[in-house]
Structure formats: C-alpha cells, structure tokens
Amino acid sequence: MASVRDVLYLLLAGGQSRRMGGGDKNLRELGGMPLLGHVLARAVPDGAQAIINANGDAARYKAFGLPVVGDVVEGFAGPLAGVLTGLEWAMANQPECSHVISLATDAPFLPQNLGAELIAAIEGGADLAQALSNDRRHPVFGIWPVSLAPVLRTALVDEGLRKIDHFTARYKCRAVPFVGEPDPFMNLNAPEDFGLAQQFLEA
Numbered sequence: 328m329a330s331v332r333d334v335l336y337l338l339l340a341g342g343q344s345r346r347m348g349g350g351d352k353n354l355r356e357l358g359g360m361p362l363l364g365h366v367l368a369r370a371v372p373d374g375a376q377a378i379i380n381a382n383g384d385a386a387r388y389k390a391f392g393l394p395v396v397g398d399v400v401e402g403f404a405g406p407l408a409g410v411l412t413g414l415e416w417a418m419a420n421q422p423e424c425s426h427v428i429s430l431a432t433d434a435p436f437l438p439q440n441l442g443a444e445l446i447a448a449i450e451g452g453a454d455l456a457q458a459l460s461n462d463r464r465h466p467v468f469g470i471w472p473v474s475l476a477p478v479l480r481t482a483l484v485d486e487g488l489r490k491i492d493h494f495t496a497r498y499k500c501r502a503v504p505f506v507g508e509p510d511p512f513m514n515l516n517a518p519e520d521f522g523l524a525q526q527f528l529e530a
Contacts, residue, residue: 331446332425336377337413338366339406339467340388340432341398351387353432357521358528363391365435370442376424378416379432380409400480405489406431406467407479414476424473431467433514435524438505445470445503453501458512460505465512466491469500 340353340363353363360368363379371377378394381387382403385395396416398408410429417424426449428442438444441458448456449470457469469491482488505511509527514520 331449333421333423334375334442334446334470335413335417335421335424335427336371336375336442337409337427337429338363338371338377338379338393338432339409339429340379340381341403341406341409351381352515354387355521357435357515357524362435362515363388363432366430366432366437367391369435369439370430370437372442375442376421378413380412400483404483407483407489407491407494410471410491411476411479411483414471414473414479417473418476427471427473429467429469429471431514433516434468434512435515436507436509436511436513436527437468438507438511441468441505441511444505448501448503451501452499454498455495455500456503457495457500458505459502460507460510460512464492464502466495468512469495 354361357365378396379388379391381395382397388395396412399412399415400408413427413429417427428445445456455469455471458465479494482494488494515524
C-alpha cells in the first residue's frame, strides 16, 4: 500500500487558450473572481503547498501569492510538461513531498474532496489516479508520485511522448468517479462557456 506523506498541488496554467482568442483564460473573472481563484477555493485545501505552472511573465499571477514555475522542457510540450515541472520542483524544493496533484485551471466547479479521493486511491494501491465523471476520464486532474520524475522526463524528451493517457497506461492508474450538476469537471474553453457557468453560479 502506497504512503502519501505530503502533497504539492500543481495548478496547470500553461494552455494557449486558442478558443478564447489567446491570453490567460484562468484570469478572466467569473462571478467576480478570476477562474483560477475558483479552482484554488474548491480544490486546494487551506495551508496546502501549491505552485502555478505558467510560461511567460510570472507577474501576472502575483495576486495569488504562489510560486510561478515555467515548463522545464521547451517547445510547449503540453500538460505532461507541466506535470514534469511540478514533480521536479517538488524534488528540488519540497523533499518531504511524495506526490503531486495536478489541476487544470479552467474548471470552476471542481469537487471539494478531489484531493482527498485521489490520495485515497493511491493509498489503496494504485500507482496513479485520475478523475472520472459521466464515464469520461479527466487525466489532467490526477495524482502523480514524485519518484516518476526521471521516467517522465525520459518519455517527454527522448521518446517525444505528449499524451497523458499514453504515459499513464504504463502504470496501474485508477479512475476515481465523481458526480455533480453541472459536471464537476466542466471546463471553460470558449466565451459562451463563461455565460453558461455564470448561470450555474446564480442557480
């Protein structure tokens, strides 16, 4: 049975937001709060260690008071690059940390027990775990052993691997189911999604 000694929450903010016309969609306001603020409030427990993975000028995230760390591999290699960044940052800065929980930053309705359920899956014997809702896996919302950092770096740099599912398929990866209305992993990709999310907030 795996032991989860300490967890780092990794906020993946490196997407290119093409359908939003570019820019940082996680800084757009929803209900008077930046989208990233909703993710923090719902999925990152008070007092937990967290970092933001984002490329470019870190100052734009200054208001959140968290370390901002750019990808450790070049070329916008996708969310796996962000995960590797979190794992290697934990190794260097938080040696007591055994696992990293990755979170996309465009989902304002995340389950408040997300981290606890992912940790329980690891402690129940899984190598990795990721969220599931409505029969769909959400691999960006997952928990990763810090010890996988060297193997993930090899997969990214030497093998050119980019899809999370292709990497997690090599391990015992448990899907942890969540339910809710709206879908707790509803992500906001386009301007009209913000209007729909506002309706759910006001309901």
